[in-house]
Amino acid sequence: MRDPDLKALTGLCAKCGTCRTVCTLYPERKAEIAVARGKVALIEAAMSGEDGDAAAVQEALTDCLLCGRCERACPNQVLVEEIVMKGRADLAEEVGIPAWKRVLFGKVMASPAATEIARKAAAAGQRLLPGKIPTASGLHYRFPDGLGGEGRTIPKLPAKGFIESLGKGEAATGEVMLFVGCVFDHVFPEVGRAAYETVKASGKSVAVFRDAACCGLPAMVSGDRRSATGCAEANVRRLRAAEPGAIVFPCGSCLLMFRRNVFSLIPKGTPAYDDAVSVADRAVDYASFLLSSGVLDRLPDPPPGEKVGEIGYHDPCHLSGTLGKGPEAREVLSRAVGPAFAEMAGADLCCGYGGTFNVRDYPTSARIGGNKVAVAARAGTKVISTACSGCVLQMRDMAARTDPSVRVVHIAELVHQALFRK
């Protein structure tokens, strides 16, 4: 553990135990090692030269959803997410990053072209999978058992990504920039499109950010600082050069990356830092942009169709929690779908995705997510809407596993429906 900031950051932890009361993972683990206080103790021990096993400490730090609840509840405002990510990055230097992750984050996700090729290959391979599950939000395949994700389903990958589907020169420049993000480009292009068309309905010209590298969050949470910094620097440089007004993010996690996390990757005083500040100033979540753009004023009367209270909103941890953007999405929903929107049971429960957490410990991730969807469905929610790519991926999988009639959508899809309803 060499990060000079870690000592000061961990030194503020009073070991009081508040983190135990809010931790998403604690009820699953019922062990101190799961919660912030335990992780801080481990990092402190490592810093004081306690001869631990770096791989085991890394394992403990990885066992965290980074949902940020502890950080928000902490009476001392200890920056737990930053501590955990810094700890992971430091340890990654000692124990290394698994080769598959290095290639994925450093090579594939850093390059839009490589990501596209990878998706095509995966889409082709996917057709060989035997189990098909039609769900309310599209076809899912059953993931082959024995590969560590027992019961997992994966969405049918599209032949074309959203950006690929744009015409040549279409949405190349504009007053507003849309940062679609990998998932809404390659996995759920219909979300990318809905976001694009609804933002465009504001009357402003919209550019879709094309040479986007991945936002870098997956690499960052895996402790792969180098790849994360690479993505972040490339993105802020290109984004700033494009001189957009607002930069709109349909995905809360991508937004968090640009609003907060880049600043712990890019050092102060460098040119990239200035780029990052300029980008952060313009970065807005999808719902806030819609509200400020006036596009919702053009909606027809509250639509019929969906029944009262059937549509709920799931709070993405990063967006509603860390960035405090929960009310905006709700406002958008009330205006787009009227009384069909109602506060959902367990709206602010974490979906259990946690990025790489879901890969590392699928059974736990699925228990947390399955419970989330079940709580909502039991209370009568038929459509779960949200605004983060990880949450959409996770909850669509959960619905496919437990109740395929539950539809999981991005709020942009509902807004799109409302705006362009025939």
Place this chain on the structure above:
Amino acid sequence: MHADALSALGNLFGDRLRTSLETRICYSFDATRKTFLPDAVVYPINAEEVRQTVLLANRYRFPVVPRGAGSGFSGGSLPVRGGVVLSTERMDRIVTVDTENLYAVVEPGVVTGTLKEEARKKGLFYPPDPASLKFSTVGGNIAECSGGMSAVKYGVTRDYVLGLEAVLGTGELLRTGVATAKGVVGYDLTRMLVGSEGTLGIVTRATLRLMPLPETAATLLAFFPENRKSADAVNAIVAARVTPSAMELMDRTAIDCVQALMPVPLPEGTGSALLLEVDGPEAQVAREADLLTEVCRAHGAIEVRRASDAQGRDELWKLRRSISPALLRVAPVKLNEDIVVPRSRLADMFAFLSDLSARRNVRIVNFGHAGDGNIHVNIMISGTDADETRRAEEAVAEVFRKTVEMGGTISGEHGVGISKAPFLEMEVGPLGVAVMKRLKACFDPNGILNPGKIFLDEAAVRG
């Protein structure tokens, strides 16, 4: 620890025995932030497993240290002589809430706040409310006889423990007390176990008294120019024959450290604040809140704020609840004491403390349960300056001497643990210590349970 002992524990607990360094580190601390590594951690799920653990401990002679949430302020759950930390985290069931006879039966790992909430849902009230109620456990509360904000009206944990089930140091399972409103058969073993800091028995089940939930409550935050004025107001309130359900005092240093985290607008000239709460039937609450406001004004309050709805009350409370952890922003090490003096001597004690702070040149932050005469005296130091540490330790000794001299006690609720062990005899005398040691030998002849606590153990105190 003996390899045979570990393998026997392995047979008993399977993967609920953990011996990795990482897990041991996670059970090496409590809220004192001192650390002692255990040799192993076990997570029992029932009394029988606790009993088997203690039997093995007698056979192989290893210490067993019960641990709830590890939020203790005197080092109670620290494994100062290694051995096994027995975590009650997975014994967290509320067995019954009896709405006819007004009691609850719970396992020791139940979080106090969870019990209060379950009771509330049934219109009932479990009054003890340590500031740590959201995370500390019933087992820990019983072992420390924790108090809380409402102690001034409702008493402390002891007053709500009707009966216990506990594994003694011998491995025998003892049942004490009753599940009825009263009971006087034989010695009061229940009270013997309450406050015994895990040194006499490991509580595996508790029967706790409940009350009807008060109808409503109101909270007041009164700002005073100095501690003496707040202390006078406290005594005046008692004299006015109102029993608030909370009377918390914060001095300027305490308010300032919370301010850094969550600014609360303060009236000009604030040097001290009182947080007051009254609960009961609606009309009475309104009348008493008016009366308290008047009394505070009459005793020099600069401003009195009042809230009756849950959210507003929560806001006012936040100031008080955030102090303890926020102290770390003042200095990295706190010597945290919780003395109690007769209420009428509060003002004298505050005067003594401010003089002491100047005389010994150490920073002291004071807050606490003024209604009980219970002051949390926090001496804040860097921990890296040997001379400062020495001055601070001398200051602590002076505070304790003064407290006993005033007819007070050196710990109102945090317990002796390791931090107050050197001062035990100063308060209870040599015969007191001797009788306690005889009792310890009777409950735990081989010294298995939480060794190194309460009684002086030089190695443990140093940490």
